[in-house]
Amino acid sequence: MKLPRAQWLLLAALLVSAAVSYFSPAYNPYFLDIALTCAINVTLAVSLNLINGYTGQFSLGHAGFMAIGAYAAALLTTSFGATLLPLLAGQAWLLFLLALAAGGLLAALAGLVVGAPSLRLRGDYLAIVTLGFGEIIRVILQNIDSVGGSRGMIGIPGYTTLFWACGLAAVAVYCVWALVHSTYGRGFIAVADNEIAAEAMGINATRYKIAAFVVGAFFAGLAGGVYAHLKQYIAPQGFGFDKSIEIVVFVILGGMGNTAGVIAAALLLTLLTESLRQFGDYRMIVYSLLIIVLMILRPQGLFRWGRG
Amino acid sequence: MTEFLQQLVNGLALGAVYALIALGYTMVYGVLRFINFAHSEVFMAGAFAGYFLARLIPTGSVVGGLLVLAGAMLICALLGVLIEKLAYRPLRGRSTLTALITAIGVSLLLQNLGQRIFGPNPRSFPVLFPLHYFHLGGVVLSSAQLILFAVTAVLLLGLRHVVMKTRIGTAMRALSFNPVAASLVGINNDRVISFTFALGSALAAAGGILYASSYPSIDPLMGTLPGLKAFVAAVLGGIGNIPGAALGGVVLGLVETLVVALGGSTYRDAVAFAVLILILLFRPNGLLGRLQTEKV
Numbered sequence: 001m002k003l004p005r006a007q008w009l010l011l012a013a014l015l016v017s018a019a020v021s022y023f024s025p026a027y028n029p030y031f032l033d034i035a036l037t038c039a040i041n042v043t044l045a046v047s048l049n050l051i052n053g054y055t056g057q058f059s060l061g062h063a064g065f066m067a068i069g070a071y072a073a074a075l076l077t078t079s080f081g082a083t084l085l086p087l088l089a090g091q092a093w094l095l096f097l098l099a100l101a102a103g104g105l106l107a108a109l110a111g112l113v114v115g116a117p118s119l120r121l122r123g124d125y126l127a128i129v130t131l132g133f134g135e136i137i138r139v140i141l142q143n144i145d146s147v148g149g150s151r152g153m154i155g156i157p158g159y160t161t162l163f164w165a166c167g168l169a170a171v172a173v174y175c176v177w178a179l180v181h182s183t184y185g186r187g188f189i190a191v192a193d194n195e196i197a198a199e200a201m202g203i204n205a206t207r208y209k210i211a212a213f214v215v216g217a218f219f220a221g222l223a224g225g226v227y228a229h230l231k232q233y234i235a236p237q238g239f240g241f242d243k244s245i246e247i248v249v250f251v252i253l254g255g256m257g258n259t260a261g262v263i264a265a266a267l268l269l270t271l272l273t274e275s276l277r278q279f280g281d282y283r284m285i286v287y288s289l290l291i292i293v294l295m296i297l298r299p300q301g302l303f304r305w306g307r308g
Numbered sequence: 309m310t311e312f313l314q315q316l317v318n319g320l321a322l323g324a325v326y327a328l329i330a331l332g333y334t335m336v337y338g339v340l341r342f343i344n345f346a347h348s349e350v351f352m353a354g355a356f357a358g359y360f361l362a363r364l365i366p367t368g369s370v371v372g373g374l375l376v377l378a379g380a381m382l383i384c385a386l387l388g389v390l391i392e393k394l395a396y397r398p399l400r401g402r403s404t405l406t407a408l409i410t411a412i413g414v415s416l417l418l419q420n421l422g423q424r425i426f427g428p429n430p431r432s433f434p435v436l437f438p439l440h441y442f443h444l445g446g447v448v449l450s451s452a453q454l455i456l457f458a459v460t461a462v463l464l465l466g467l468r469h470v471v472m473k474t475r476i477g478t479a480m481r482a483l484s485f486n487p488v489a490a491s492l493v494g495i496n497n498d499r500v501i502s503f504t505f506a507l508g509s510a511l512a513a514a515g516g517i518l519y520a521s522s523y524p525s526i527d528p529l530m531g532t533l534p535g536l537k538a539f540v541a542a543v544l545g546g547i548g549n550i551p552g553a554a555l556g557g558v559v560l561g562l563v564e565t566l567v568v569a570l571g572g573s574t575y576r577d578a579v580a581f582a583v584l585i586l587i588l589l590f591r592p593n594g595l596l597g598r599l600q601t602e603k604v
Contacts, residue, residue, distance in 0.1 A: 124547060125543060125592060132540065132585055133581070143575065241532070245412055253409075285424065288413045291416070292417065299403070
């Protein structure tokens with residue numbers, strides 16, 4: 001009876017976000033922006049959790065997938081929006097959906113390419129290759145003039161509403177949760193626990209690792225598309241190593257492979273960085289000190305009790 | 309041909325700096341099995357220590373420059389030991405991921421403290437050593453480069469001596485081979501780890517000063533990219549392998565300089581990672597790393 005309940009929860013989450021989104025013009029734009037950022041960060045954290053948490057791989061290039069999704073979606077709505085919109089009966093939401101899907105699929109393709117080396121590389125070696133992949137994406141984007149190069153891309157339509165951001169977060173949470181808790185999905189956890197034992201049980205570890213990368217990258221790409229249409233401006237520098245690290249910190253502080261904990265950590269850290277703004281220049285100093293202290297006091301993650 | 313030789317010299321100079329930083333990554337990895345992301349900030353701290361020491365010590369002569377270098381190495385060795393004591397020692401015995409995130413926290417902390425204390429604007433690095441240019445059949449060699457090569461060579465030979473010939477070096481190797489067995493034969497693991505951090509941080513400080521002497525502008529975020537690339541160099545050579553880190557650094561410096569010379573300067577920062585991915589696809593444990601068979 002687990003799955004149907006999860007589907008009800010997903011439906012409820014979508015309805016609530018639609019309802020809340022309907023009244024969004026009445027909200028304080030500052031809080032609205034924080035809520036949207038929270039939703040995007042939850043999507044990123046949950047999608048990375050599939051790779052780093054449940055499957056036990058170590059990816060340090062999640063911002064690269066996000067960048068691919070963001071640029072692909074933004075390119076579709078800005079450069080081809082005028083031609084595509086009449087074909088879609090002038091429905092902007094259809095165009096946005098199409099752009100998001102294109103960005104997600106392209107990111108998933110990149111996930112396939114990055115996941116392939118995971119056949120041979122483990123641990124730190126895989127970490128550095130994914131980190132390198134993220135940096136390569138950033139440098140390539142900086143060198144493509146038609147998307148603005150290092151100046152970034154401007155004039156992206158602001159299609160993102162609370163519904164899109166929260167809806168995506170809900171779908172991502174549901175998909176990752178349902179995937180891992182399905183019969184097929186137990187394989188991810190088996191690979192993370194002990195790859196050799198999993199192989200001996202007849203689990204194709206390679207396929208699971210690549211599947212984790214493809215699904216994780218897909219949702220990161222979607223989050224990138226939503227992000228681009230929220231900020232209406234994207235630049236390659238925004239998708240660098242720092243961004244990847246930020247997402248990894250969500251996952252580790254939440255407790256690897258603990259969906260609820262990871263969501264809570266993403267929310268907490270997003271709100272924390274906002275509330276620390278009053279400290280001005282000391283904000284990042286406090287933030288980094290908190291990370292160090294938290295890791296020393298609660299290394300199993302903030303929200304993990306018992307089995308750890 | 310002279311153009312090629314010139315680029316070769318420049319590439320070797322850059323590679324020597326990468327090698328110095330990469331050694332710190334690889335030695336810490338050898339004893340603790342985790343990536344010390346704060347290492348690139350120790351490199352930055354080394355450059356800043358040199359900047360301020362240069363005000364106290366009369367520079368412009370070889371002796372003065374070397375004094376600044378030695379002072380900065382000492383300061384960074386202390387900084388490295390301090391970081392290990394405060395941030396990493398409480399995590400001993402916990403998962404390496406915990407240590408990794410803590411290292412990222414320390415790295416962010418040092419970057420932001422640096423920006424707070426030194427200000428975010430770049431400063432020009434003083435000339436530590438007397439500047440001469442030597443012309444060797446069309447190839448120009450600056451005194452800064454010569455000193456860079458000499459200092460790197462001395463430091464690498466010294467490191468080799470320490471690691472291979474001294475008691476503490478033997479202890480380091482024992483620890484990286486098997487920490488439990490090392491403590492069973494009476495090695496004080498904590499002391500060896502402190503020593504490793506001191507050694508690696510001193511080398512990073514030397515790298516920082518030599519780098520700042522060649523690219524004379526320093527700022528609190530200067531460590532990030534050279535640090536990442538040095539880390540790539542360490543992985544390239546096979547992480548945990550000391551000669552491998554030196555080799556990886558030189559290979560990386562050469563390839564990067566040659567790509568820039570061939571007109572790919574805007575792709576400069578991607579080169580290191582592209583080389584890494586290519587090499588790891590064919591040699592998954594790095595150039596000199598030994599393939600570890602997994603025991604069930």
